[in-house]
Amino acid sequence: MNRRTFIILSSAAALAACAETSTQATLAPDGKPLPKVYRIGAGDAGRIEFRVLDSVNALRQAAGAPALQLNAKLNAAAATHSRDMAVQNRPWHFGSDGSSPIDRANRVGYTGRIVGENISETYETELETLAAWMEEDATRRVILDASARELGFAWYQEKNGKIWWTMLTGAPGLSAIPGAAAAS
Secondary structure, eight states: OHHHHHHHHHHHHHHHHHHHHHHHHTBOTTSSBOOOOOOOOGGGHHHHHHHHHHHHHHHHHHHTOOOOEEOHHHHHHHHHHHHHHHHHTSOOSSOTTSOOHHHHHHHTTOOSEEEEEEEEEESSOHHHHHHHHHTSHHHHHHHHOTTOOEEEEEEEEOTTSOEEEEEEEEETTSOSSTTSOOOO
16 A cells, blocks of 8 residues: 555655646746747738728827728838848848838839838737837837837748848838928
8 A cells, every 4th residue: 555655645746746847848037938939821811901000090090190091012022121131130120222211112113201110029929019119118109109100010931930120111202301302
């Protein structure tokens, strides 16, 4: 009887040790869960763009700003910059060729004014990234600026899962330079 009890208790202890190991493997040193890689599939593009658009418009409505519409040219400029940031391996507003957000928008034929650009290098989802942008004054201003009417949003995901996000907001019919006459 003692032998059986010993074997059962030993087995239970071994199983408990295995369970603790698997729990520890999913926790970071700070005790928080380790992040899971957010993989974006080929068919996810439209869903992600419209989820961001709907979320941005909800935030703008709460702030009393008009709704935005997706703009294909701004999406193209954002996609170019997301890919370029990955190539440079740094999140910043200048292209590898020295281009600015205005330069990139002009290259794809956008004739309105660029209100702002938000960028991020992360493993987080688009909505987690949007939430992080809303926590910072400068990036929140880009999202909520009442003069903006159009949105460009794109990303580039590396094989390791890192995502480079770019959001552009624009104002059609306004000059690229505030205060100047609009280009036709």
